[in-house]
Amino acid sequence: MTKKPENVIVGVSIGDLNGIGSEVILKTFQDNRMLDFCTPVIFGNVKILSFIKKALGINCSVFGIDSMDQLVHGKLNVLNVWKEGVNIEFGKNDEEVGKYAIQSFTTAVAALKEKHIDVLVTAPINKYNIQSDDFKFPGHTDYLDKELEGDALMLMVQDNLRVGLLTDHIPVNEVSKHLTEDLIRTKILTVNKSLKQDFRINKPKIAVLGVNPHSGDNGVIGHEDDAVVKPALKQLFEEGVLVFGPFSADSFFGTGQYENYDAVIAAYHDQGLIPFKTLSFGKGVNYTAGLDGIRTSPDHGTAYEIAGKGTADHNSFKEAVYLAIDVFKHREEYTIMNKNPLKTKEKQL
Numbered sequence: 361m362t363k364k365p366e367n368v369i370v371g372v373s374i375g376d377l378n379g380i381g382s383e384v385i386l387k388t389f390q391d392n393r394m395l396d397f398c399t400p401v402i403f404g405n406v407k408i409l410s411f412i413k414k415a416l417g418i419n420c421s422v423f424g425i426d427s428m429d430q431l432v433h434g435k436l437n438v439l440n441v442w443k444e445g446v447n448i449e450f451g452k453n454d455e456e457v458g459k460y461a462i463q464s465f466t467t468a469v470a471a472l473k474e475k476h477i478d479v480l481v482t483a484p485i486n487k488y489n490i491q492s493d494d495f496k497f498p499g500h501t502d503y504l505d506k507e508l509e510g511d512a513l514m515l516m517v518q519d520n521l522r523v524g525l526l527t528d529h530i531p532v533n534e535v536s537k538h539l540t541e542d543l544i545r546t547k548i549l550t551v552n553k554s555l556k557q558d559f560r561i562n563k564p565k566i567a568v569l570g571v572n573p574h575s576g577d578n579g580v581i582g583h584e585d586d587a588v589v590k591p592a593l594k595q596l597f598e599e600g601v602l603v604f605g606p607f608s609a610d611s612f613f614g615t616g617q618y619e620n621y622d623a624v625i626a627a628y629h630d631q632g633l634i635p636f637k638t639l640s641f642g643k644g645v646n647y648t649a650g651l652d653g654i655r656t657s658p659d660h661g662t663a664y665e666i667a668g669k670g671t672a673d674h675n676s677f678k679e680a681v682y683l684a685i686d687v688f689k690h691r692e693e694y695t696i697m698n699k700n701p702l703k704t705k706e707k708q709l
């Protein structure tokens with residue numbers, strides 16, 4: 361395999377085969393222009409992809425390979441991660457299919473770690489049917505956090521709207537006990553670094569939403585904002601991080617305040633993802649910031665109710681491919697720019 365320097369190798373995990381994942385993947389790469397600037401490789405099985413292509417009437421060619429050395433630029437490669445057939449029943453929640461989703465994902469993550477692929481774009485999984493003795497994670501983010509270097513942060517992105525989470529896949533009754541000054545510090549530093557190296561924003565401005573209604577109203581409605589959030593933000597601000605808040609979460613998006621910041625940090629999953637998906641559904645991307653490998657995903661799940669019908673919108677998946685490539689290129693530039701920084705003269709006292 362000779363790697364064309366201008367082509368980013370995009371690994372794609374197949375997700376839940378009974379959902380809309382393979383449809384949005386095939387629809388994205390059906391457009392040949394995608395192959396001009398990236399070389400995709402789907403982790404799955406070429407016979408299954410051919411079957412799905414036919415079933416959905418999608419007109420594109422897939423190219424089966426058995427190892428990454430056989431990767432061909434200009435083609436939609438499918439790496440045969442397994443050989444056997446899989447019984448596909450669109451819309452069915454099936455643990456057997458869940459096993460293949462995880463086989464595809466874990467093989468793709470290994471390829472990312474070994475740098476056989478430059479970035480990973482994941483198609484949606486079903487969080488219930490993927491559970492097993494070997495795989496006990498509530499989502500991609502949590503597994504990537506364990507496998508890759510760094511501290512993962514779920515960052516939802518659509519153009520200049522970026523919403524990150526302090527806590528992600530935990531039940532709402534556990535949020536408060538997870539919110540420590542240390543956690544807030546780690547997450548804000550992670551997003552601050554990501555905005556600089558992944559999004560080329562030199563002096564990022566970060567807003568943090570209050571945990572409680574009206575940020576606790578001086579302790580009348582909950583203590584976390586005064587006792588934990590404010591001291592953490594004060595310390596970071598004094599160290600030079602442009603972090604502001606906590607802001608009352610209820611009106612923050614409705615008033616358009618989010619437009620003044622490069623990222624908005626929410627305390628828990630639905631506090632951030634409801635406004636994000638309301639503003640951007642169909643175009644948003646889920647980016648796992650903070651790790652040494654780049655992974656993106658569309659803003660939607662398996663959508664069983666429309667699977668196999670050919671009506672799934674693939675634009676969010678396409679945006680996920682674009683964002684992964686952008687981040688890859690920005691990180692390369694950032695590394696070069698920061699390799700030998702000019703020494704600044706120290707102040708003489």
Ligand SMILES: NC(=O)c1ccc[n+]([C@@H]2O[C@H](COP(=O)([O-])OP(=O)(O)OC[C@H]3O[C@@H](n4cnc5c(N)ncnc54)[C@H](O)[C@@H]3O)[C@@H](O)[C@H]2O)c1
Pocket residue numbers: 380384483484485486487488500646657658659660661662663664665666671672673674
């Ligand atoms: N990245 C991921 O792996 C990921 C992301 C979100 C949800 N999920 C999983 O997916 C499963 C279903 O979750 P859910 O129902 O909360 O969310 P969902 O995104 O699958 O569906 C929500 C609604 O949006 C519609 N929808 C979703 N994607 C669409 C598309 N591309 N085009 C048109 N309509 C679309 C669905 O039909 C449904 O009405 C759950 O198991 C969840 O955990 C996985």
Ligand SMILES: N[C@H](C(=O)O)[C@H](O)COP(=O)(O)O
Pocket residue numbers: 498499500501502633646657658659660
């Ligand atoms: N929270 C994500 C969303 O709603 O889009 C989704 O569950 C995916 O999470 P992972 O990327 O960790 O699988």
